[in-house]
Amino acid sequence: MTKLGRLYSLFDSVELPENLPYTQCSTWELQFLYLVGRHHLTGQGQIVELGSGGGGSTYALALGLSESPVFDARKGRLHAYDFFRVGKGTFASEKFFDSGHKPADDDSFLDDFKRRLGPFLPFLEIHAGDLWQTSDPEDTTPVEFLHIDIAKTARVFRCVSERFLSRMQVGTVVLHQDFAGPRLPWLHHSTGALLPYIEIAGPPIRSTLAFEVTKPVPADVLKRITEDDYTVDEKLALISAVQDRIDRDHTDGIPFKSVLELSKAYVAHYDGQHRRAWSIAKPLQSDEYLSRTRADHFEQLRKAYDKEPSFLNKLVRKTVGR
Ligand SMILES: C[S@@+](CC[C@H](N)C(=O)[O-])C[C@H]1O[C@@H](n2cnc3c(N)ncnc32)[C@H](O)[C@@H]1O
Numbered sequence: 001m002t003k004l005g006r007l008y009s010l011f012d013s014v015e016l017p018e019n020l021p022y023t024q025c026s027t028w029e030l031q032f033l034y035l036v037g038r039h040h041l042t043g044q045g046q047i048v049e050l051g052s053g054g055g056g057s058t059y060a061l062a063l064g065l066s067e068s069p070v071f072d073a074r075k076g077r078l079h080a081y082d083f084f085r086v087g088k089g090t091f092a093s094e095k096f097f098d099s100g101h102k103p104a105d106d107d108s109f110l111d112d113f114k115r116r117l118g119p120f121l122p123f124l125e126i127h128a129g130d131l132w133q134t135s136d137p138e139d140t141t142p143v144e145f146l147h148i149d150i151a152k153t154a155r156v157f158r159c160v161s162e163r164f165l166s167r168m169q170v171g172t173v174v175l176h177q178d179f180a181g182p183r184l185p186w187l188h189h190s191t192g193a194l195l196p197y198i199e200i201a202g203p204p205i206r207s208t209l210a211f212e213v214t215k216p217v218p219a220d221v222l223k224r225i226t227e228d229d230y231t232v233d234e235k236l237a238l239i240s241a242v243q244d245r246i247d248r249d250h251t252d253g254i255p256f257k258s259v260l261e262l263s264k265a266y267v268a269h270y271d272g273q274h275r276r277a278w279s280i281a282k283p284l285q286s287d288e289y290l291s292r293t294r295a296d297h298f299e300q301l302r303k304a305y306d307k308e309p310s311f312l313n314k315l316v317r318k319t320v321g322r
Contacts, residue, residue, distance in 0.1 A: 023056020037064025043076020045144030054096030192238025
């Protein structure tokens with residue numbers, strides 16, 4: 001078991017303050033962030049959070065770091081990246097404002113974030129804006145820790161991979177917060193491509209998969225991940241490899257084998273193969289968890305399939321069009 005895996009036995013020891021900032025992470029995930037900060041990280045490499053939102057996850061991690069016997073708050077830094085504003089395409093919620101909604105004249109919740117993170121500001125470095133603008137393409141500093149709660153689109157994931165995953169070293173810890181999101185298959189097949197070089201800490205913690213790098217990741221693997229240089233079939237095989245490693249989450253609430261199967265449907269869907277996507281997704285409707293929580297996903301995939309002309313229609317169109 002990796003050192004990271006041992007943290008699972010410490011969940012019961014964590015008592016987070018009641019006045020934690022609003023967060024979209026579960027209590028389990030916050031406890032794990034605290035534990036990683038308190039018992040695992042050193043601050044020798046960069047500690048990075050991608051997608052801090054209103055600061056709930058940042059707070060839990062920073063609290064752990066502040067109580068760590070080895071993290072030196074005078075030297076170590078926690079880097080927090082986010083738009084820190086609401087608006088089209090940001091994926092930020094108005095709940096990140098203190099008031100719970102956006103004031104009429106301001107779309108930024110950065111001041112609210114700073115107020116909440118007050119005790120930790122001395123070791124917090126805030127990068128406000130679009131990740132493609134606020135991250136440094138020249139920075140090669142090793143990353144010790146990555147909390148990834150930002151990769152909601154393939155475009156953003158490309159930045160995460162090019163500028164952050166590329167700085168992983170042996171010992172780097174990664175937490176993928178959106179691992180239970182079938183619409184984000186890049187998280188799943190990239191993890192499949194990394195499997196020979198990582199050790200998964202244990203069952204996902206609710207939606208979060210945690211892993212530690214155990215062997216240097218070859219540059220060509222990272223390049224392929226960044227450039228999304230895999231065929232649909234290769235991506236499905238990589239996701240299958242992840243399915244072989246994980247099952248239900250630590251709280252027994254999320255069946256990851258089914259979630260990852262639905263993620264495969266999205267690989268085909270994003271490639272325009274709607275018939276194939278629906279043939280993967282359709283049987284999953286009988287999965288209790290997916291039918292309860294992902295009805296909108298099934299609807300999206302079925303609609304795309306319904307719109308796709310059948311083989312016969314395609315043939316007729318081709319013949320008539322000739
Ligand atoms: C799910 S929220 C983060 C939730 C937070 N970790 C918590 O504890 O509640 C995702 C965040 O990613 C940020 N985000 C998404 N795309 C981004 C981008 N391209 N650049 C910067 N931030 C981005 C959004 O602003 C949003 O706050």
